[in-house]
Amino acid sequence: MLARHRTFVVACLLAWASSLAVFAAAPAAAAEKIPGHAYLGTERYVEYLAGDLPIVLTSPHGGRLKPDSIPNRTEGATDIDANTQELARSLADEFFLRTGHRVHLVASHLHRLKLDPNREIKEAAAGNATAERAWTEYHAAIRGALAAAVARHSFAFLVDLHGHAHPIARLELGYALDAKQLNRTDTAFDSAGLIAVSTISDLHTRLGGSAATLLRGPTSLGALFAARGYRATPSPADAQPGDGPFFSGGYTVRQHAGGATPQVDGLQIECHRVGVRDTPENRAKFARVAAEVLTLFVEAHYPFTFPAPAKK
Numbered sequence: 445m446l447a448r449h450r451t452f453v454v455a456c457l458l459a460w461a462s463s464l465a466v467f468a469a470a471p472a473a474a475a476e477k478i479p480g481h482a483y484l485g486t487e488r489y490v491e492y493l494a495g496d497l498p499i500v501l502t503s504p505h506g507g508r509l510k511p512d513s514i515p516n517r518t519e520g521a522t523d524i525d526a527n528t529q530e531l532a533r534s535l536a537d538e539f540f541l542r543t544g545h546r547v548h549l550v551a552s553h554l555h556r557l558k559l560d561p562n563r564e565i566k567e568a569a570a571g572n573a574t575a576e577r578a579w580t581e582y583h584a585a586i587r588g589a590l591a592a593a594v595a596r597h598s599f600a601f602l603v604d605l606h607g608h609a610h611p612i613a614r615l616e617l618g619y620a621l622d623a624k625q626l627n628r629t630d631t632a633f634d635s636a637g638l639i640a641v642s643t644i645s646d647l648h649t650r651l652g653g654s655a656a657t658l659l660r661g662p663t664s665l666g667a668l669f670a671a672r673g674y675r676a677t678p679s680p681a682d683a684q685p686g687d688g689p690f691f692s693g694g695y696t697v698r699q700h701a702g703g704a705t706p707q708v709d710g711l712q713i714e715c716h717r718v719g720v721r722d723t724p725e726n727r728a729k730f731a732r733v734a735a736e737v738l739t740l741f742v743e744a745h746y747p748f749t750f751p752a753p754a755k756k
Contacts, residue, residue, distance in 0.1 A: 479545065480540075481494055489552065490581040493548065494592075497547045497593070498600050499738060500549075500601070501536060501547055503532040505524060505560070506525055506532065514575050525606050527722070528715070545751055548589035550585045552578065561583070563694070590700060594707045599708070604618075606714045610688065610716070611688060615669055617665055617713060618643075618691050618694070619697075620697060621659075621693075626677075638655070642655075644710070645703045645709075646709050661680065666680070669734075670682075691714045
């Protein structure tokens with residue numbers, strides 16, 4: 445009897461340790477993880493794909509799992525951002541094809557009906573312990589990925605991918621600046637000092653110059669996307685969002701990029717559906733453009749050059 449009890453206890457301990465090993469320490473020690481390998485959360489609701497480039501992609505609203513063990517959320521948005529997780533993976537794959545190296549990718553596999561990682565924990569998880577654990581693991585993975593990128597490259601650039609259904613088919617680039625703040629002339633925007641509360645404040649502090657030019661000038665992300673056929677705001681042609689709906693950036697980028705996180709900049713990219721994320725072909729096309737745009741932007745504004753893939 446004693447021997448059987450001892451065997452049972454050992455088996456339980458091994459199973460417990462194995463479950464922890466799936467994800468434990470992956471976020472906190474992201475620099476030690478193997479680029480290209482996936483590390484999963486406790487219930488496999490969170491995935492961290494380790495990287496070795498300074499880009500960190502996040503996908504909070506593309507998950508599809510609806511476990512009965514987690515109650516449905518009854519407050520806040522609950523719709524999926526269709527195909528955004530697939531879009532994030534296409535972009536990650538494109539970077540690997542271009543460089544032979546990996547971006548970091550953090551994805552939530554839970555449907556937004558069960559968890560919204562892009563909200564503070566009370567609204568995100570609605571008090572459910574399992575959802576709260578997934579929320580905690582998701583943001584711990586982001587912190588770990590950013591810390592790994594900063595340790596390796598002295599900076600990190602966060603890209604939070606979303607989808608919108610607004611009337612205007614354009615990319616909405618969210619730097620934690622709302623339409624009212626952006627609907628100003630360049631002079632008025634610069635004089636107001638609003639870049640200090642944006643998610644690229646650290647970059648502007650280092651570069652100096654006109655904040656409006658950094659956001660919507662000729663070498664801005666919006667300009668680079670627009671030059672390749674993807675209308676975007678803010679950009680030279682769409683400098684101001686105007687009076688229509690506009691997503692300025694949510695919890696993730698406000699929490700993990702900008703002034704509160706030295707050496708980390710980033711933005712939320714809200715993608716319209718048709719022509720960007722509706723078909724595999726359009727997702728692949730956008731991924732190629734987005735990889736090129738991010739490469740050009742990073743190399744123009746940071747002391748970094750993306751590697752070329754090894755010749756076969």
